[in-house]
Amino acid sequence: MTELDVETLRRCRRGDPAALGVLYDCYRRPVYYLARRMVGEAEAEDVCQETFIAVFRAVVKFEGKSKLSTWVLAVATRVCLMHLRKRRRQEASAEPADTAETEPMTLLSPSHELLNKEFLKRLADAMDRLPENQRLAVSLRSFEEMSYEEIARAMNCRLEQVRAMLFRARCRLLKLLEGH
Amino acid sequence: MSTQASEHYAPQDWSAYLDGELPAARRAAMREHLRQCPSCAAILRSFEAVQRGAEQLAQEPAPTRPQLRTRLVAVGAAVITQSRTRRRWLLCLGTVLVLVILAGLVAALWHGIEQRSTPSPAVADSKARVTLERVLITRYFVEPPSLEYDVTIHNGDSRPLEIIRVIVSDPMGEKERPVASALRVEPGQTLQRVFSRPVGENTQLRPGSYRILLETSDGRLVAEKVVP
Ligand SMILES: [Zn+2]
Numbered sequence: 001m002t003e004l005d006v007e008t009l010r011r012c013r014r015g016d017p018a019a020l021g022v023l024y025d026c027y028r029r030p031v032y033y034l035a036r037r038m039v040g041e042a043e044a045e046d047v048c049q050e051t052f053i054a055v056f057r058a059v060v061k062f063e064g065k066s067k068l069s070t071w072v073l074a075v076a077t078r079v080c081l082m083h084l085r086k087r088r089r090q091e092a093s094a095e096p097a098d099t100a101e102t103e104p105m106t107l108l109s110p111s112h113e114l115l116n117k118e119f120l121k122r123l124a125d126a127m128d129r130l131p132e133n134q135r136l137a138v139s140l141r142s143f144e145e146m147s148y149e150e151i152a153r154a155m156n157c158r159l160e161q162v163r164a165m166l167f168r169a170r171c172r173l174l175k176l177l178e179g180h
Numbered sequence: 181m182s183t184q185a186s187e188h189y190a191p192q193d194w195s196a197y198l199d200g201e202l203p204a205a206r207r208a209a210m211r212e213h214l215r216q217c218p219s220c221a222a223i224l225r226s227f228e229a230v231q232r233g234a235e236q237l238a239q240e241p242a243p244t245r246p247q248l249r250t251r252l253v254a255v256g257a258a259v260i261t262q263s264r265t266r267r268r269w270l271l272c273l274g275t276v277l278v279l280v281i282l283a284g285l286v287a288a289l290w291h292g293i294e295q296r297s298t299p300s301p302a303v304a305d306s307k308a309r310v311t312l313e314r315v316l317i318t319r320y321f322v323e324p325p326s327l328e329y330d331v332t333i334h335n336g337d338s339r340p341l342e343i344i345r346v347i348v349s350d351p352m353g354e355k356e357r358p359v360a361s362a363l364r365v366e367p368g369q370t371l372q373r374v375f376s377r378p379v380g381e382n383t384q385l386r387p388g389s390y391r392i393l394l395e396t397s398d399g400r401l402v403a404e405k406v407v408p
Contacts, residue, residue: 015260020253028249032242045245049252056256060263105191107226123233141199141231142238148201167195173230 001030001069001143009068012059023059024052027069030143031076037127037139038080039087047083051076066153069145074154077136084132106174119177126176134169137162189213194224198231262376307336308365308396312403315350315390317383326376327352327383329392331403333373335365345395346375351388353377 004012004026011019028048035047054075062071127135133155140151148162155162189197189210196202197210214221313330329348335341343363365371375392387407394401 013260015257015264017253017257020256020260021249024249024253029240029242030238033238033240036242045243045248048242049248052252053255053259056252057259057263060260105223107222108229119229120233120237123230124237127234127237138234139238142234144235148199163192163196163201166199167192170195170227170230171191174226177230 001145002026004068009059009062009064012056013062020056023055027055027072028052030069030073033142034073034076034139035080037135038132039083040128043083047076047079051079054079066150067145069143070150070154073140073143073146074150077140077154080136105171106178108174108177122177123173126173129176130169130172133157134165134172137165138169138173141166187213188217188220191223191227194220195227198224198227258374262374306341306398308341308398308401309334309336310392310394310401310403312390312392312405315385315405315407317379317385327379327385328374328376329390331373331375331392333363333365333371333394333401335367335369335371338367340367341365342397343394344397347393347395348375348377349391349393351386351390352379352383 004023008019008022012023031051032044032048035044035051039047051072055072058075062068066074127138130138136155137151140146140154146154148159148166151162152159193202193210197207200207202210214224311332311334313332315327315329317327327348327350333341333343341364343365346363363371363373385407390405390407392403
């Protein structure tokens, strides 16, 4: 993910529409990806909009203590979680528990045509079937700049939990991919 | 070199190894182990396939929505300008208050205190009007929630309407709060604006009367909305 240059950021803080457009173009793809993974296609656009309004509102106060990209993703994370919470309240549906993986690990056979279109499609489907927090951890980890520490900050949890969530998510993904 | 189970690294270690989230020494030892252990290498390879796949999915372009982009950017620019104006206004407020009090004291001494302050007359002959479309509380997570007044100002007059000050009041706050200043509506023009003030984290919209008051060059325009 590219970072916004200092001058553009400064113009954003002054409310310059052209600069805000650059910010939007810069982070639209990652924000949409996160939203798509977390709330599904139907609501992804809503989450995207809400995220950018929140980002525009708060960019005046952005102090640059973290990278802008990780900050934007943290805002998007919170908007996603809000949507999911609201949906759960409406549907009164329970989120599948994030249980520890006890079964033996599944590995991909070396013959697997890795990273082809078919594999990516099945991986996306498998990701949609992960428990919420595992899905969130894996989605955030899809971005190079999101370290465990950054993910922990965005998810408001401990670093050790991030480590465990990612491990469990990967084990489950492998199982889902193999069971296809 | 034998690769007995006891010598292997745990799968969770390979997951962290993949993420580069291990101390350098441990990382180096694991890399060394990897060269001699096909079963650990297979675990790492599987994790890696999943990780690279997710990274690739994240690279896929998002659907483009040019109209949405235009609207979002416009809203963003308005929101930022408004908050900057508010901040600057608050800075000036202190100074202005002191001056007003001083001026008031001087005037009172000069004229005697026989004149009570009277509300300035409504813009009786003006064709300007303001409508309070709705009031709502919005939450944006990154800053305190705000109480927003969605307002339409229409100037049916033949001269421009200069709005000097905007004041909102609500059942939660006893005081009227100035929120923005210096706004101009050209003749025949209709302006849509959102005025807001920050509220506490757990504030809900209470029933009661919400008012917006525009102080203009000719007097004042008032609109009210009653929340049942
Ligand atoms: Zn091994």
